[in-house]
Amino acid sequence: MRMILNSEPAVTLGALQPGDSAEITGFRVSGEQMDFLIRLQEVGFIVGERVEIIGSAPLGKDPISIRVKDAVYALRRSDADLVLVKRSGNS
Amino acid sequence: MKKRIALVGTPNAGKTALFNSLTRSHQRVANYSGVTVESAEADFDLPDGEMLSLVDLPGAYSLRPYTEEENVLAGALKSSGFSGMILVVDATQPERAIRFLLEVLDSTDLPAVVALNMSDLATKRGFEFDLVQAAAILGVPVIPTAAIRKHGLSGLIGALGVALRTQQRKKQALLGAPAEVETVEQITGRILEFYKRADAVLKKIMVRKGLPDDRSRSIDRIVLHPVAGPLILILVLGLVFQLMFNLAQWPMDLIDSGFSAIQGLVSESRLPPDFKSFLSDGIVAGVGGTLVFLPQILILYALILFLEDFGFMARAVFMLDHLMGKVGLHGRSFLPLLSSYACNVPGIMGARTIESKADRVITTLIIPLTTCSARIPVYGLLISAFVPNVPVLFGLKLQGLVMLGLYAIGILSALLMGGIFKRLLFRGQRPPLLIELPSYKRPSLRSLFRGLVYRIQLFLKRVGTVIVSTSVVIWILLSYPKSSGGEGALVDQSYAAQIGHWIEPVLRPIGFDWRISMALIPTFAAREVMVGTLSTVYSLQEGAAVSDSGKLSLLLKTEWSLATGMSLLVWFIFAPMCVSTLAAARRELKSTRYMILMIFYLFALAYGGSFLAYRAFL
Numbered sequence: 001m002r003m004i005l006n007s008e009p010a011v012t013l014g015a016l017q018p019g020d021s022a023e024i025t026g027f028r029v030s031g032e033q034m035d036f037l038i039r040l041q042e043v044g045f046i047v048g049e050r051v052e053i054i055g056s057a058p059l060g061k062d063p064i065s066i067r068v069k070d071a072v073y074a075l076r077r078s079d080a081d082l083v084l085v086k087r088s089g090n091s
Numbered sequence: 092m093k094k095r096i097a098l099v100g101t102p103n104a105g106k107t108a109l110f111n112s113l114t115r116s117h118q119r120v121a122n123y124s125g126v127t128v129e130s131a132e133a134d135f136d137l138p139d140g141e142m143l144s145l146v147d148l149p150g151a152y153s154l155r156p157y158t159e160e161e162n163v164l165a166g167a168l169k170s171s172g173f174s175g176m177i178l179v180v181d182a183t184q185p186e187r188a189i190r191f192l193l194e195v196l197d198s199t200d201l202p203a204v205v206a207l208n209m210s211d212l213a214t215k216r217g218f219e220f221d222l223v224q225a226a227a228i229l230g231v232p233v234i235p236t237a238a239i240r241k242h243g244l245s246g247l248i249g250a251l252g253v254a255l256r257t258q259q260r261k262k263q264a265l266l267g268a269p270a271e272v273e274t275v276e277q278i279t280g281r282i283l284e285f286y287k288r289a290d291a292v293l294k295k296i297m298v299r300k301g302l303p304d305d306r307s308r309s310i311d312r313i314v315l316h317p318v319a320g321p322l323i324l325i326l327v328l329g330l331v332f333q334l335m336f337n338l339a340q341w342p343m344d345l346i347d348s349g350f351s352a353i354q355g356l357v358s359e360s361r362l363p364p365d366f367k368s369f370l371s372d373g374i375v376a377g378v379g380g381t382l383v384f385l386p387q388i389l390i391l392y393a394l395i396l397f398l399e400d401f402g403f404m405a406r407a408v409f410m411l412d413h414l415m416g417k418v419g420l421h422g423r424s425f426l427p428l429l430s431s432y433a434c435n436v437p438g439i440m441g442a443r444t445i446e447s448k449a450d451r452v453i454t455t456l457i458i459p460l461t462t463c464s465a466r467i468p469v470y471g472l473l474i475s476a477f478v479p480n481v482p483v484l485f486g487l488k489l490q491g492l493v494m495l496g497l498y499a500i501g502i503l504s505a506l507l508m509g510g511i512f513k514r515l516l517f518r519g520q521r522p523p524l525l526i527e528l529p530s531y532k533r534p535s536l537r538s539l540f541r542g543l544v545y546r547i548q549l550f551l552k553r554v555g556t557v558i559v560s561t562s563v564v565i566w567i568l569l570s571y572p573k574s575s576g577g578e579g580a581l582v583d584q585s586y587a588a589q590i591g592h593w594i595e596p597v598l599r600p601i602g603f604d605w606r607i608s609m610a611l612i613p614t615f616a617a618r619e620v621m622v623g624t625l626s627t628v629y630s631l632q633e634g635a636a637v638s639d640s641g642k643l644s645l646l647l648k649t650e651w652s653l654a655t656g657m658s659l660l661v662w663f664i665f666a667p668m669c670v671s672t673l674a675a676a677r678r679e680l681k682s683t684r685y686m687i688l689m690i691f692y693l694f695a696l697a698y699g700g701s702f703l704a705y706r707a708f709l
Contacts, residue, residue, distance in 0.1 A: 036525070039157045041279060046283060058320040062413050063409060070186065074412075
């Protein structure tokens with residue numbers, strides 16, 4: 001679909017580790033998850049936005065907490081894999 | 092007709108705090124037809140003395156509904172029920188808030204004022220706003236507020252008064268009205284466009300000097316620490332239960348003796364005997380039996396509200412999601428399940444905050460397996476009758492361990508059934524988790540109190556109607572037909588006794604005779620009534636009052652076998668003996684089929700479990 005904007009090997013948001021920063025480049029789309037994808041964008045996960053992985057849950061290192069637009073959200077890694085990113089730094 | 096004003100904002104923007112600070116303390120529950128989400132509504136005055144009504148609509152991230160609660164907001168704004176609105180914006184998260192603000196302003200033409208809330212915090216964090224410029228660009232007044240400190244409220248109300256009289260806004264619909272069916276590209280385009288405009292607006296009205304606030308991050312380093320985090324969670328939960336049981340004891344005794352006193356007054360009055368019995372054994376006993384748990388519900392709710400306000404509950408969901416996912420549950424199910432330990436009804440009502448239908452249904456279905464306080468008197472009676480209080484380990488006594496075991500069986504079977512329902516009903520679905528971890532805030536006592544009052548109102552409204560009507564039906568079953576042999580023979584020949592004889596063959600294999608079968612009937616109004624019914628039945632049989640539970644438990648010990656006692660104990664873990672819970676489930680899920688499934692599987696578990704217990708102890 002048109003929404004996949006980058007042609008580089010994709011890094012997904014769900015693969016990042018606490019301390020990593022990245023820029024959102026696009027989304028992996030599948031029909032069922034459309035509503036969720038729209039909601040992600042509504043709360044601030046939009047193309048071009050910078051995100052930072054703040055931490056992960058104590059058990060299983062999943063979900064992860066992500067800072068975007070002055071707010072912090074918790075997402076499961078599998079759900080965060082819908083978001084394609086370009087790594088821009090890590091600690 | 093009083094004008095109604097809508098209070099609109101994103102979650103965690105301090106909307107409810109603003110509602111509590113603006114309005115008089117008397118609040119009502121506002122209902123919308125066809126939906127199950129209620130909003131609080133209360134009055135406030137304009138400077139010119141006109142009285143208005145403020146409705147605290149559910150928070151939302153967008154007008155495009157994603158949850159049941161957001162549906163309510165979208166519907167309410169489309170309705171013609173409001174004369175104006177107060178838009179609450181979190182000044183510490185300006186981008187997301189302004190995007191939502193633009194979306195709302197764009198889609199309605201109601202007179203509006205903006206409350207730039209938490210402006211004190213925003214100033215501390217280095218945000219500076221040009222309010223004159225903001226009002227000019229947005230076309231509505233922008234008033235800085237700090238709801239909890241009650242700053243800026245009179246300015247806000249004044250501006251609202253002026254806006255209601257003079258403001259002329261047009262629905263801008265700059266992006267065109269949303270079509271009925273939109274493609275994802277169109278929706279995404281709309282979101283991006285609003286963000287672009289929000290960005291442009293913010294560039295003109297805001298400068299940012301400070302860095303993001305790091306205090307919440309530092310707290311999270313401890314609260315979400317790999318080792319300390321889970322320990323803190325366990326400690327907090329342990330403390331919540333400890334407080335719920337210990338603090339509630341005294342007020343519960345007080346309520347109990349209050350209702351006994353009312354029953355005493357009724358029996359001494361000169362009313363006709365039938366009517367006396369109706370009032371005392373029907374209404375007062377039914378209502379009192381439920382109200383007695385109000386202190387526990389209040390304390391549990393107060394603690395949950397406190398932890399939620401503070402920001403801890405979102406972290407608990409964050410930490411537990413992985414674990415709950417293992418059995419097919421969603422992290423969001425944690426809060427409803429926790430609330431249901433005082434009473435299952437508010438737990439089921441709390442499940443409405445879960446976004447996905449699958450998780451909402453599963454959570455509701457398993458809530459009756461959590462040990463609500465109504466089971467405690469029955470557990471207490473049966474344990475004291477049949478379990479010897481011998482020390483077992485480290486000074487722990489057997490009776491306490493059995494009680495703990497009953498709780499454990501409850502939660503383990505809830506988790507197990509959750510996994511089974513997931514596989515049977517919603518195979519393969521794993522609805523996503525998206526939850527904001529808000530910055531930590533000091534909870535406001537006033538908000539806490541108002542929130543508590545509101546939830547209690549909801550609870551009483553729900554339970555009141557069901558309990559009263561069920562109590563009446565059960566009283567009739569126990570009191571009619573009238574026998575000729577005087578008071579003594581009354582219960583033995585009642586419809587309830589007939590039903591008891593009638594269902595005895597079914598319950599015989601699990602060790603229940605017709606008396607127990609009969610005593611089970613009134614427990615549909617409230618489980619704890621079992622204790623009262625048993626004492627009535629055995630008083631009549633013994634010819635002497637068996638009023639205190641000590642005597643009753645001694646009597647049960649001689650009348651029943653150990654196997655019967657254990658079987659009944661297990662029965663109360665599982666059996667769906669509470670009409671209010673069933674009614675709440677049906678209403679919240681808008682489905683009779685799920686309610687029937689709930690009744691069926693709970694009876695199946697109860698019967699199977701009791702059968703095993705009966706055989707094991709026979």
